[in-house]
Amino acid sequence: MISALRLAVLMLLATVPAMAQMPVLKVKEPASANAVTLQSLKVDVQVTGNIATTVMTMQFRNNGSKVLEGELSFPLPEGVTVSRYALDINGHMREAVPVEKRKATETFESIEQRRVDPGLLEKTEGNNFRTRIYPFLPNRTRTILIGYEEELKGQRYHLPLDYRQAIPSFSLKATVWETLTKPELEEQPDGSFTFRGNGNTYIAEINKSNYQPDKPLTIHLPKSTSMPEVLLQKAGSSHYFLVNAYPKAQSRPRALGNRIGLIWDVSLSGLKRDRAKEMELLGKLINEKQQLTIELLLLNNRLTKAGSFTITRGNWKALEKVLQNLVYDGGTSFAALRPAAVDEYLFFTDGLSTFSAPDIRLQKPVHCITTAPRADYSQLKWIAAQTGGQFINLQTLSVKEAARQLEQEVLHFIGIKKNDAVREVYPSLPTPVNGAVAVAGITDNGSASITLQYGYRPGAVEMEQTVQLKPGTATMVNVHRIWAQKKIAEMDIRYEEHKEEIGLLSRQFGIVTRNTSLLVLETAWDYVHYGIPPPPDLQQECDRIAKQQRAQQATHVNNLLDKAVAKTAELKKWWNEVFKPKKHFPQPDSTGIAGNIPRPATRMTSERSANAMRRSAPMRESEIKDRAVSSPVPVTWAEAPKAEEQVMVRGVAARDVTASRARPVQKVSIETARFKSDKAYMKGLEGASAATAYQHYLQQRKEYAATPLFYFDIASWFYNAHKKDTALTILSSIAELDQENAELYKLMAYKLKENKQYEQEIFVTRKILEWRPMDPQSYRDYALALEDGCFYQQALDTLYSTLLQSYTREAAFRDDGIEEIIITEINHLISLHKHRLNTSRIDKRLVAAMPVDVRVVINWNKKNTDIDLWVTDPNGEKCFYSHPGTSAGGRISNDFTDGYGPEQFLLKKAVKGKYTIAVNFFGESQVTITGPTTVMAEIYTRYATGQENREVICMQMPAAGKEGVFIGAFSF
Structure with a gap:
């Protein structure tokens, strides 16, 4: 029986050679392995000259009973990128529009809470692409269209078609335009797939029912001549051109x-x-x-x-x-x-x-x-x-x-001879000639000629080739996008230097890049509300809505500073208050959490329930009428420390405490929950040697290779066995499971913090910040990692910048109250390291020394998750969301019901006795592909006094609804 926590991966391939680029759909494992099936696949391939356009239309069906989030991922060949994406909306295919990546992600995540139909296609690190689909409704289908143009290498077109199971409806059509020589099929999915000529055009087509293609399509396009091919596309008074040249390749040893x-x-x-x-x-x-x-x-x-x-x-x-x-x-x-x-x-x-x-x-x-x-x-x-x-x-x-x-030494194309009639010619860097070279550019003279230059070294011309650009060679091929892809690919080599120009170019030509995504929204109102340029079929309706001002664009909260100032005043008042704890009488021991007060019959009641419902409900037009519009503020954060600045980090107890004059006090011992896992892959590890355990891990990995929890649990075992190097290797494998997955990287960051591997924690949290600059938690996590690594100034600057960023209204509402945690941490840094810090940029209204005897803070790695912090004091009084203040002065921060947290407990003056810490996991409101939620708890005693003690525990949550999961305990 497959664990319900494992990932279901609907791989559209079985055994595929490494050069294949097969799509893979991933969803969380529902009731059966066949809960999601590919119902229909239609592939249309059109080749003109050396350019192929591929359009794949895929229809998936959710046969299960749960609402799912799907993620279709696929790599593309070198220099190729997606230029077309469409999603079915109310029975019709809607074309996507290019949007800046951060804005596209913010918009997608704001809308998906309403369980409507946004679609997002984005590029991840490397030449890899993914589209996120939500909701994937039970017993319903979703249709996705993806298209791309590619410049063929070696006169060959290759499409992998090695599928695991039969497809109810399958069609494949290939058209080769304007060729004097019949294309050759080197590989084909079916014997009936053959080219038939119609003049200079050749077409091959098959349509099958309940068909399982298991062979790729590879078309060889023989050339009857070595003469250059020229394609021209008119653009106003100019032309985009593409020259395919076939110089005689020369080389020398x-x-x-x-x-x-x-x-x-x-x-x-x-x-x-x-x-x-x-x-x-x-x-x-x-x-x-x-x-x-x-x-x-x-x-x-x-x-x-x-x-x-x-x-x-x-x-x-x-x-x-x-x-x-x-x-x-x-x-x-x-x-x-x-x-x-x-x-x-x-x-x-x-x-x-x-x-x-x-x-x-x-x-x-x-x-x-x-x-x-x-x-x-x-x-x-x-x-x-x-x-x-x-x-x-x-x-x-x-x-x-x-x-x-x-x-x-291979002959290279090294550029063109100076020519005022052409501009923006790519490639502009030396490029090896392996049988052919493709050169694209712009000309204002449709009958110009260009001279291609070749050599073995830059600047050393060995041979030249002159090509005439003839107006009669105009084509329907999207030459402008091939040109844009070549320019972007060259700039992408040094992305940081060219990212702004890449963004402008990719949005102009509708090309997916590192900083531009393709976005589909459900209604015209959504496009107007979120300030997204609509597709042509919705332009008229969007213009009407905007003109009538029936919809208002989504606003950003410019920063959290004003709220932080108010929260600081509230904290100061709490810290200065004198509390009189109620008299404590001994209580009998009991299982579970000591002193639990009766819990409510239902999870959410009254105002809490109403607030949660308002968060998930779509806004009515009347509710957003006449609201002000604000533009997002550019994201800034402190630079990561350079590698040469890395120092050997040390534990919390060794931090700079020169500001503290407190006399030494007895250290408080903190007990934390012991790691345990009852998963099948853990059986046989008890008492095993490290070598035997590692072989067991490799054997079990054959079955659990795509399961993040597997690596987390096995790494935890090796950490507990004091095999830190092996544990780190196993844990870092999680980074290889998916592209730009912040939830997986948060999971790793928590475990790295727990095991004091701070250099790696800094890198991991920095990556999360790069991927998700729209979340305040990303800045905070990176800042705290910098503090762990003793980079105190960068930590302070980054933490303070969390309060100055621009967030969507949805994110600000979701994370309401996070200012309390950030203020506490800013003052912690200043209290312990003020002689090392430049605090001139910090608003003085936020600065206040507020040391406490007890601080507990929990974080979790998945949004749309509801987790509560419980702290029970020696008097049996429990501090939690519906009882946020105790008679002893315990204080708990705002309750986060659908974000990443964090939640914090503070106690200025501890009463004697035992404190117990637990979390209540109520569950997730969205199914994702990353497995169970991971919680990290930090437990401090004598926080910000210079004599503090910290314990970190990282654990994954059991099934939803599990009450009182023990985290730790300590006694004063």
């Missing part, structure tokens, strides 16, 4: 070094690479060289030197055996790489540094080689370019071509 550093990426994602093809290339290079020394470096979340191999006469069996028996595990940390005594490096990887910044500090040439279906091509190109190496994409090159590129 280049000797590989005699001492090679072989960097082999052994992170978890390495299992998805075509390692057989990588080994074939390596063997070919070794056999050509005959004699050399290879230093083997294994890279995952750390770097391991795996030996030096002297190879004579091409005999590399010892190295081959080592590579064939490698274990792939952990995240990827490019920052772990260190120079070796070698002439150059061969780096086999997907280019995704999931557990550190992607910077590489190697001085010798690094040749980056990838076979991964999901890769960061821009990063690999940049590493190769800055070190003087080469980028080898083994998905598009044969082993023979790749070896030739490494062993010889």
